[in-house]
Amino acid sequence: MERTIDEIKKAEQAMQELLKIAAQLRREVEIAGAKNPEKLGELVDAAVKFENEAQKIKDYLRQWRQSIQ
Numbered sequence: 001m002e003r004t005i006d007e008i009k010k011a012e013q014a015m016q017e018l019l020k021i022a023a024q025l026r027r028e029v030e031i032a033g034a035k036n037p038e039k040l041g042e043l044v045d046a047a048v049k050f051e052n053e054a055q056k057i058k059d060y061l062r063q064w065r066q067s068i069q
């Protein structure tokens with residue numbers, strides 16, 4: 001059980017980094033969109049979807065950890 005919790009904690013740390021990267025990606029997309037406004041909506045949508053999926057995984061990991069403690 002201890003090993004599983006350690007693995008979940010590592011995954012949660014990785015997800016924190018992924019969420020930071022996703023937020024940075026969204027900001028960079030908005031900046032890039034100023035240069036290519038015709039693609040802005042599509043790029044922002046993709047970045048937001050990526051961020052949302054990362055958040056779902058983070059939430060799942062949290063629930064998993066809670067279920068085994």
